[in-house]
Amino acid sequence: MPADPLFINESGGSPEYNAAELRRAFGMLASKAGTIDRFGARSGVHPAGGPALTLSGTTLTVGHLQAVMYPAASSTQGPYLVQLPQHTWSVPAAAAQPRKDLVVLRVYDNDEDGSGQRTADTEYLTGSAAPSPSEPSAPAGTMRLGVIDVPASGGGNPTLTYVAPWTVATGGVLPVRTAADLPTTGVYEGMYADVADTNQLVRWSSAAWDVVAEVPTAYNTYTPAFSGHGSASFSTLTGRWKRISYKTVHFIAYWVVSTAGTGTGNVTITAPTSIDRTVRQSVMGNLEGAASPSLRHVAAVSFTGGTGAVFDRLRFDSGGSTNSLSNLTGADLASGMLGVIQGIYMEA
Template sequence: MTVRAAWLTNRGDPAGGQTRNDSRLTPLGTMTPAGELTTLSGVIPGGAPFDLGITGPMGVTLGPGRAVVQGTDIQGAYPVTITAPEALIFTDGDATNPRLDVIVLRVYDGAYDESGQVLATAEIIPGTPAAAPTPPPLPAGALPLYRVAVPAGASAGGGGIDFRTATTDLRRPTVSVGGINPNPDAPGTYRAQYRDRSGLQRWSGSAWVGMATELITWTKAPLAAGYSHNGNSNGNVEYRVVELVGTRLVQWRGGMNVTYRSGAPARGGAFLTSALPTTARPTGLRSLAVACSAADSKTLALKIDFLSNGTATLVTDSSSTPPWVSFHGVMYSA
């Protein structure tokens, strides 16, 4: 038997003691909680758990892996393991309509269902053929792994199933309580829960809040004629967009050389050749101070306006025409 479940059968003292239901409901080995007594079903990450292999026109195998399968609320959660590739065969397609089948890990427990069995299996739950088929409803104690579209007329001698295009991966990871779930769509179930969605997020109790996500990496700003990079040897003018504790911030760095005409900055101070991407634009006007050269200037700082349309303007007057400004430390909320 290559599909196994812990805490499913009673063993040991025939006089009684801890029951299998007691064991499943206790905190030993608790994964992500979904409620007061329930656990978030899912695949335990590491390697390629339950990898799907194609063995023939209608056949596949499920590779080794580990998972947690939640039954009904009072039933508890079952740790399930496949220790060697498990073979599965799809039944032939309907003569007229396609259907959607789902490959699942399933726990049968006669103490809670009407199966009369006590075992864990890997099986295919077939859908109903239809012109526009929908996936079949899944019983309690079934963890979906893959959805497979079975075309009408599919059979071993009739072309079979093109598993490469017909298969949808439904595997979703689950982790120990306090762990960081790599599933970007993991539901929030308790405050201070973490998940990774191209950056760390924390569940506040009502919403996922970004911790430190880089939305746009450091990008060289497109400077217009009359402006150039590396002012005062400060490096290229660059920006990036990060999300920090739910707030989107745009950070700048580098130095910009400035050319003046009749005492005014070139192009009236508009120093970008194209607008910033939407993600880097502020929702309203952001006016910020930038350090500047003491040469040809009555002040050591000028003003830059970042506008909601993605443009930016250097603001000065004819009495202050410093040859460079520094963007180091410039940051605004988007």
């Protein structure tokens, strides 16, 4: 059955466009992420302007709301463009046990769902009080906007968690709050998304979301942890690290020994994050105050069979005529020795 391509000039009352035809056509301008329906679109709230819900005491305010809503009552229903002026809800009184409530956005369209209504609005769903409460189930065709945790009576004011998905027009970078909000349907190779909580730009590869860029972090502090050092104690034990690109970390570990170590066991030291074990990795540094000669090179080495954030050996030149390498043991940690290792490694 042929349909009119929008928009042909009207002549003599023809063509005419009904609401469903207009929704399906304008759906071309909305993001398809998250739906397999050709006439569908991603439900979500525009992310600009901050959260659309705020809570003060027991008054929940729904701010001016601009959203795309796709109830998916049928595969040809098409998405709705929704705008709602600011309005409020009063959180019901607390009970003897805590409770989780839910606010959703809902579209009623009698032509599609037989509801007898043609309207869009938010709805407040009161959960059941329980020692470990669960939020109410969101009705089919609705979009979760916020979860309200209501403590037991006398436990203080309720708190709000804003959970509305985000969406923008198709063709751009899709903003999402967390990786859990990344769609896996209605996606196409070359689609990009920005993950807010990790500051990562990701790309759909036709099989998975791959990280292509992320905002470098500021330098963080961390405290390296030694093992195998016996009785050694440290007057200084500190470090700095920064993720300079995806799964790539630059770090510095610095220590000063105040009480000499003991034992013949191999000394290990921790990195700030888990280390990739696909290949061996090595980070260079130096020791001062060791036995003659007092200045030596040292390397922190990770093994493919190792685990976690541990460099499995500290290897230093022996100071002998052949300049051979030895594993650093607890007994090598002389009082007053200082050491530093600094470099880049791949994260797990």
